Amino acid sequence: MRASGMGIICDMVAIRNCVQADGHLSWSRLMGTTTRRKFTEPLDSVYALLGLASPEMREAIPIDYSASIDRLYVDVATAWVAIERNLNLLSCVQHLENSASELSLDDAQWQMVQAARMVQQSMRVLPSWVPDWSQPDKQRHRLLYRENTYHASLGKKAEVAFCKGRTSITASGVHVDSVAVVFDARYDTSKVKKSLQELEFVASAASSILIDDDAMRRKVLDDDFWRTLVGNRTESGESPAPDQWAVAFKVSKGEVPVPDHFQPEKEPVERFAKFVIPLRTQLNDAMEGRRFFVTRRGLFGIGPCHMRRGDAICVLFGADLPMILRQHDDHWRLLGESYVHRLASGEGVQLHLERQEDFPKEEFVIR
Template identity: 25%
Template sequence: MSTPSHNGLVGCVRGSRPNLVPRYDRSARGIYSDATKLATAELNNLDALLYVCHHSDEEVENNWLPTWLPQWQRKQDLAVDHFPLNHKGFRASGDTKASISLSLDEPLGVLTASGYVLDHVRDTTPAFTLETLRFGHRFLALCESIEAALNQVEPRPTDLEHTLIACLDRMRRPTCAERSVSGYRALKRHLLTRGQFPTPGLAEDDADASDGHAYPEALIRWLRNRRFFTTTTGSIGIGPKVMRDHDLVVILYGSSVPVVLREKKARADTYLVVGSAYVNGVMYGKAMEKHRAGGTADSTFRMA
């Protein structure tokens, strides 16, 4: 599959680059791969992984593209599938820079990066679809599944309400935990009495009603097509809708958010990139500080 128009355009990005030149013999798959690797090397981070968004388990397991490669050809789907967790304040890997193997001659589908395993996924709830976030009874049913998951964790985690919106409002601005709790409770009261979500953007003079509108708008942005999950050590978070029990949550150096990986079948040394995640308590470098202080060994992840 060859797309010369893509190949020619890549060679024009940001002026002349010695390793980024038009290659009309390359397929679209090869061009996307080369461009993403080079952008990663130039920026010294792995934030391209923020834009990885798989539609299904089948797409993760049998994709025509490597799973670590965003499907740039359908970038318009991001507004439908998920909003990237790209708040500039997130620094899950601290001040580390990406440590990757970059060679245009290496196998096309493999990207190798350094980091460490943060945790393993213990339990996941059903995904929060747009329909779930429109109809109150479906959302309340999912809240019950979250409560069931939390009941299996000791000690019971806090900050649930804050975690569900990745501590951000709908405009990507940090919001406080108290506001999240207030908004979550106001939303549940609204759903129990009226049965459906408040109308987005509706202004309210009453503070309680205002929280009840602002919180669901943040939910729709950050929770849509993601799952709530717990980990084996008792952390909580939200991750891609295709994640499942026993997936790994890792910190990759140069990534602003944790990344969910899955071991590739029949290849124990190779992983599939499921997507990015928000994990309560680790988004601002705290886990990285603990990792350094403990002297834990780093790992190398081969992502296909």
């Protein structure tokens, strides 16, 4: 069975358990565990899930097949924030490859592209903070986000204001870091050993420049590096990832053999496969559609494939993962979620509380 198939089974089990326990799921849980759902009618990307949602969400989103798909998605995003008081919907934003470069356009160019799209009806016309749930299955990847797995904002409720027309939101948070180095090449699931070796070379080179302390540099390369690439969790959402995966990571890179005590009765090829499968399954899911990066403070992360040097790493109150934002004059555009090791468990909020002069609370206008 393919790794993605195992992930879908885990998601189905999680959904069943929640419905049996509570009678419904939070919209955060639904979106986090149904990334690869399929549908023929775009409106059903929302309507098909309402039966599993909370009564408040069902009341806020009446089923109307004459509705505009764009307005429906904005309504869902708005209701999600208002009802659950979090910003985990931002994790569902996944910009398509052919729209990634447009995040760099100025406002006039952006409006021209959006107008052309409306005429062509080739893509949804949405603010950068509203997920496009109509994207084809093959162009979506699994979310890093899992409910109750990460705690970047330490449980702080979202502080959000919607502009008139809901084309933008103003969200409170902390600008904790910026992207310093982005690894250009994609992680190749068919060439795992080569990909990991190349990634480690980039991590080592960047760390030698950004981290002065030798002991800390060695620690981040030995532990932080592999934990970052798997989002420091298992496929089922358990965090942190098990310590024994450190050995599986070295085996995957060809540095050490499979331990002698592991299923010695099996053939070498089978022993190798069984030993590394749990790690590689999560590694493939976490790295799909993402790139490895290093921050200016020397932290490791994985984030949207179209991110670049200088993009902001922000902890928005109410979001369980750090978000990557790009500034445009008086506002920001959302690129997507990220996993940054040593920022996904509330460290950014702690920096704000302890060093407010260096990490002040800010208001981010996101369009």
